[in-house]
Amino acid sequence: MNSITTYFREAYDELMNKVTWPSWAELQESSVIVLVTAILISLLVVGMDIAFKYGTSGIYKLIIGG
Numbered sequence: 001m002n003s004i005t006t007y008f009r010e011a012y013d014e015l016m017n018k019v020t021w022p023s024w025a026e027l028q029e030s031s032v033i034v035l036v037t038a039i040l041i042s043l044l045v046v047g048m049d050i051a052f053k054y055g056t057s058g059i060y061k062l063i064i065g066g
Contacts, residue, residue: 022030
């Protein structure tokens, strides 16, 4: 039981005293970068989906002749 208490005490000490937490400005900047990247990747995926939709339907029309 003593080892569990020691583990939590050391984990708390590390989180409070040894970890470098970002400042509020750094956190906001990182969040904006993540948001912009997520939007760009989602737009890329939507564009690829539309391209494949029209590409495959065009191939099917050529093969089937519809």
